[in-house]
Amino acid sequence: MSTRKFSIFRYNPNTPEVKPFMQEYTIEEPPGMTIFVALNKIREELDPTLMFDFVCRAAICGSCAMVINGKPRLACKTLTGDLKGTVTLMPLPVFKLIGDLSVDTGTWFRHLSVKTKSWIHSSKEFDPNAIEDRMDNETALEIYEAERCIECGCCIAGCVTANIREDFLGAAGINRVARFMVDPRDERSKKEYFEVIGSDEGAFGCMGLMACDDNCPMQLPLQMQLSFVRRKMVSFGLSAK
Amino acid sequence: MLVQKILTRNPKAELYYDLVELFTGIALVGFLWTHMVFVATILLGSDLFNTLSKSLDDYYLSYVGIPIIVLIFLMHILSAGRRLPTRYQEQKIIWRHAKMLKGTDTWVWVFQTITGAAIFALASIHMFVVLTGWPITATTSAGRIEAFWWFYLVLLLLGEYHAGFGIYRQFVKWGWFPRKPLGYVSKVITVIILTLGLAALWVFLQLGGA
Numbered sequence: 001m002s003t004r005k006f007s008i009f010r011y012n013p014n015t016p017e018v019k020p021f022m023q024e025y026t027i028e029e030p031p032g033m034t035i036f037v038a039l040n041k042i043r044e045e046l047d048p049t050l051m052f053d054f055v056c057r058a059a060i061c062g063s064c065a066m067v068i069n070g071k072p073r074l075a076c077k078t079l080t081g082d083l084k085g086t087v088t089l090m091p092l093p094v095f096k097l098i099g100d101l102s103v104d105t106g107t108w109f110r111h112l113s114v115k116t117k118s119w120i121h122s123s124k125e126f127d128p129n130a131i132e133d134r135m136d137n138e139t140a141l142e143i144y145e146a147e148r149c150i151e152c153g154c155c156i157a158g159c160v161t162a163n164i165r166e167d168f169l170g171a172a173g174i175n176r177v178a179r180f181m182v183d184p185r186d187e188r189s190k191k192e193y194f195e196v197i198g199s200d201e202g203a204f205g206c207m208g209l210m211a212c213d214d215n216c217p218m219q220l221p222l223q224m225q226l227s228f229v230r231r232k233m234v235s236f237g238l239s240a241k
Numbered sequence: 242m243l244v245q246k247i248l249t250r251n252p253k254a255e256l257y258y259d260l261v262e263l264f265t266g267i268a269l270v271g272f273l274w275t276h277m278v279f280v281a282t283i284l285l286g287s288d289l290f291n292t293l294s295k296s297l298d299d300y301y302l303s304y305v306g307i308p309i310i311v312l313i314f315l316m317h318i319l320s321a322g323r324r325l326p327t328r329y330q331e332q333k334i335i336w337r338h339a340k341m342l343k344g345t346d347t348w349v350w351v352f353q354t355i356t357g358a359a360i361f362a363l364a365s366i367h368m369f370v371v372l373t374g375w376p377i378t379a380t381t382s383a384g385r386i387e388a389f390w391w392f393y394l395v396l397l398l399l400g401e402y403h404a405g406f407g408i409y410r411q412f413v414k415w416g417w418f419p420r421k422p423l424g425y426v427s428k429v430i431t432v433i434i435l436t437l438g439l440a441a442l443w444v445f446l447q448l449g450g451a
């Protein structure tokens with residue numbers, strides 16, 4: 001069986017006296033091996049101290065994102081067979097490093113939800129017995145498309161702006177707002193939306209470099225979502241007093 | 242929010258900056274391309290070139306146009322340049338980042354800032370030289386090109402590159418076109434203009450040598 005070499009970032013914030021370094025491991029490579037499988041193999045056979053995250057191993061939970069050979073990718077969705085040579089693994093930038101390949105995306109996305117007020121703003125009293133209002137299929141699909149985001153953080157890690165500016169909400173944040181803007185149940189005014197995302201923390205912070213669009217493992221239409229929100233923000237900003 | 246931020250907050254500032262960047266950019270591309278077409282009239286003979294230059298002069302178009310362009314030029318620098326990373330750490334992050342994400346538009350942006358800065362310097366020199374040698378005629382232009390052809394070659398390449406990708410990025414940003422085919426389209430445009438510019442340059446050189 002062929003073997004594969006891995007070069008993996010090591011650093012534990014609890015032992016700052018040990019400077020970050022790259023550690024190499026070589027393991028056997030069965031056909032169809034994903035990075036996720038490889039990491040588990042390394043941990044079982046070679047090094048029980050290696051830290052990394054996973055839950056679903058099926059591109060659903062978004063916790064296994066890392067920088068694989070220079071690109072933010074899901075470990076469970078990336079086959080080693082598709083990569084050439086030594087596989088280099090780094091943790092996602094921007095997020096708080098827990099250790100080695102493990103980062104805390106949860107806190108960041110929680111902040112995003114709070115900041116963009118990610119819930120339907122409605123003045124209607126909720127009646128659990130009433131039949132739901134109808135929504136046309138097109139709108140429902142648009143909302144669903146945006147909702148496919150698994151909060152993996154690949155779009156954030158790949159974004160230059162997010163790497164420099166801590167308060168930038170990134171493509172995931174702008175996509176989130178787009179989801180509520182198309183939702184007819186959300187009663188937020190133009191002005192309210194503009195305040196949420198019409199600044200350089202949102203739509204106008206984006207420099208349009210589209211690393212997010214290239215890196216989203218769920219293939220969300222991020223370019224179109226970003227430009228949709230940008231155009232909306234211009235019209236809201238110019239019309240709302 | 243902090244007091245100093247509350248007092249200076251202008252919620253629409255970023256919106257206006259973005260629009261100024263967009264419109265001045267488009268205006269400059271329009272200018273550049275018109276400029277190159279005017280220059281390229283030399284291909285049809287120095288008489289036409291001289292007539293054009295003289296009529297622009299006679300109808301005061303040059304005297305109105307040039308200051309406006311200078312103004313737009315400066316506004317573009319201020320609005321587009323606001324994002325330039327000034328702190329060393331930021332520059333380092335961007336550099337590392339661009340190297341990490343091979344083959345993405347991040348490089349386009351890095352080059353955009355570098356070419357932008359270079360154009361600022363070279364175009365200023367170019368304007369100074371042309372204005373001090375007023376009016377523009379085929380003979381004086383040919384003389385300039387002959388002496389400084391490398392300077393104009395560099396400026397031309399930088400300008401075309403910066404404009405071509407600038408347009409591409411604005412289209413992408415505002416979502417007027419989906420990304421993939423558009424990259425192709427803008428490259429084609431760039432190649433056309435480049436050919437035009439190079440041809441003009443070559444003719445000037447011939448003229449200067451004669």
Ligand code: SF4
Nearest residue numbers: 159206207209210212
């Ligand atoms: S397009 Fe905008 S959000 Fe996406 S990576 Fe670039 S700057 Fe970030």
Ligand code: SF4
Nearest residue numbers: 149150152153155216
């Ligand atoms: S938009 Fe895509 S890349 Fe960004 S967090 Fe969601 S799924 Fe991940």
Ligand code: FES
Nearest residue numbers: 057059062064076
């Ligand atoms: S482990 Fe859940 S997305 Fe990879």
